[in-house]
Amino acid sequence: GQNIDQPTEMTATEGAIVQINCTYQTSGFNGLFWYQQHAGEAPTFLSYNVLDGLEEKGRFSSFLSRSKGYSYLLLKELQMKDSASYLCAVMDSNYQLIWGAGTKLIIKP
Amino acid sequence: NAGVTQTPKFRVLKTGQSMTLLCAQDMNHEYMYWYRQDPGMGLRLIHYSVGEGTTAKGEVPDGYNVSRLKKQNFLLGLESAAPSQTSVYFCASKERGEATDTQYFGPGTRLTVL
Numbered sequence: 001g002q003n004i005d006q007p008t009e010m011t012a013t014e015g016a017i018v019q020i021n022c023t024y025q026t027s028g029f030n031g032l033f034w035y036q037q038h039a040g041e042a043p044t045f046l047s048y049n050v051l052d053g054l055e056e057k058g059r060f061s062s063f064l065s066r067s068k069g070y071s072y073l074l075l076k077e078l079q080m081k082d083s084a085s086y087l088c089a090v091m092d093s094n095y096q097l098i099w100g101a102g103t104k105l106i107i108k109p
Numbered sequence: 110n111a112g113v114t115q116t117p118k119f120r121v122l123k124t125g126q127s128m129t130l131l132c133a134q135d136m137n138h139e140y141m142y143w144y145r146q147d148p149g150m151g152l153r154l155i156h157y158s159v160g161e162g163t164t165a166k167g168e169v170p171d172g173y174n175v176s177r178l179k180k181q182n183f184l185l186g187l188e189s190a191a192p193s194q195t196s197v198y199f200c201a202s203k204e205r206g207e208a209t210d211t212q213y214f215g216p217g218t219r220l221t222v223l
Binding site: 041044101 | 153154167211217
């Protein structure tokens with residue numbers, strides 16, 4: 001079966017760095033997406049990885065290892081507005097997104 | 110551009126009632142999707158469409174029907190609502206079927222079935 005695993009909840013301090021991990025087992029792989037979802041709102045796109053390595057975009061970076069079925073989202077210089085759920089999703093061989101349950105990130109002052 | 114909009118934002122139904130959720134996008138996107146989001150679970154695909162006049166089943170299609178009569182609109186119908194359909198429903202669209210195309214989401218419809 002297809003499976004995306006990510007921690008349910010994480011807590012970090014304002015100004016610090018946090019790494020949110022995602023492991024996956026899917027039928028085929030056409031890329032991995034990270035989305036941010038604030039409570040009560042729609043998911044919004046953060047990053048896309050299809051090749052191994054690190055993609056940096058401002059305070060956010062995303063890493064992919066296809067051989068290990070593993071990705072992480074790295075958030076630097078955390079701000080209170082980063083409190084949200086972070087969703088990992090893999091595009092399978094049918095070009096459909098398989099979603100993880102999301103990681104709720106709590107930022108404390 | 111309004112992006113992706115959904116109507117209504119909230120709805121309460123009694124078991125057995127029917128309703129239609131409307132999704133509209135003004136980005137001229139070909140692909141449109143209906144998801145449901147439940148606590149502790151990832152987004153699950155209900156139905157999707159790869160173009161005007163086409164629809165296909167997703168992971169959890171039972172109890173739902175869809176129509177895509179116009180490119181900009183994607184309707185999700187519940188013929189006889191059940192408490193198990195209490196959820197938050199998201200519509201999304203993307204330009205084409207390319208892997209790199211980003212899905213853009215609407216604000217969601219919060220549905221409660223009593």
